[in-house]
Amino acid sequence: MTLIRMPAQMIAGDALRLAVPSGDYPASEGWTVALTLQALAGGAPVTANATEAGGDWEVVINSVTSASLAPGPYRYLIAGTKDGNRSTIEHGQIEVLPDPAKAAQDQRSAARRALDAIDAVLENRASSEDMKFTFADGRALDKIPHADLLVLRKHYARIVARENTKGRGLKRVLVRI
Incomplete structure (x- = not known):
C-alpha cells in the first residue's frame, strides 16, 4: 500500500506538491505516474504528470494551474500507467477553497x-x-x-x-x- 499525503483541502492559487513512493510503479520499469483532478460540477479535468525524484515520484500542480481551479469539491486520481494499462494508486476527494487574496471572488463555500x-x-x-x-x-x-x-x-x-x-x-x- 502506497502512502500519499493528499490534503483534504487546498487553496486555489497555492502550489500542491505530492511525494508518491515508486513502490510497484518504478520509472526504471517503464511506469509513468499522473494526478488528475475532476470537479464534481463538471468541466475539463486537470492532469499533472509526475517526475522521478530520487527513485520516487513527485507530482506538482503549480500556482498558475491551481489558480484556475474553481472552488468546490473535486475527485482526484493518482495512477500509474505502463504499456497503455492504467493502475490506480490512490483516489479520493479534495475541496478547493477560494483564494482569499482575490477579494472580487465569491468567498462562500x-x-x-x-x-x-x-x-x-x-x-x-x-x-x-x-x-x-x-x-x-x-x-x-x-x-x-x-x-x-x-x-x-x-x-x-x-x-x-x-x-x-x-x-x-x-x-x-x-x-x-
Whole structure:
C-alpha cells in the first residue's frame, strides 16, 4: 500500500506538491505516474504528470494551474500507467477553497452558495442568477420541486453548520442529567 499525503483541502492559487513512493510503479520499469483532478460540477479535468525524484515520484500542480481551479469539491486520481494499462494508486476527494487574496471572488463555500440559492427560491426572492444555480449532480435549481428543495435545504444546512464549526475546536457534548 502506497502512502500519499493528499490534503483534504487546498487553496486555489497555492502550489500542491505530492511525494508518491515508486513502490510497484518504478520509472526504471517503464511506469509513468499522473494526478488528475475532476470537479464534481463538471468541466475539463486537470492532469499533472509526475517526475522521478530520487527513485520516487513527485507530482506538482503549480500556482498558475491551481489558480484556475474553481472552488468546490473535486475527485482526484493518482495512477500509474505502463504499456497503455492504467493502475490506480490512490483516489479520493479534495475541496478547493477560494483564494482569499482575490477579494472580487465569491468567498462562500459550494454548500453555502447552494443553501443561499435554495433559500432565495423558497422565499420567492430568487434572482435570475440564483435560478441558474446547478448542483453537482447536474440538476438545475429552477427544475426541482418544492418538496425536494426542502430536503436539499436540510442537507446543505447541515453541511454549512459543520463548516461553520470546523477548525474552532468546538464539539457537541451530550450530558445526561
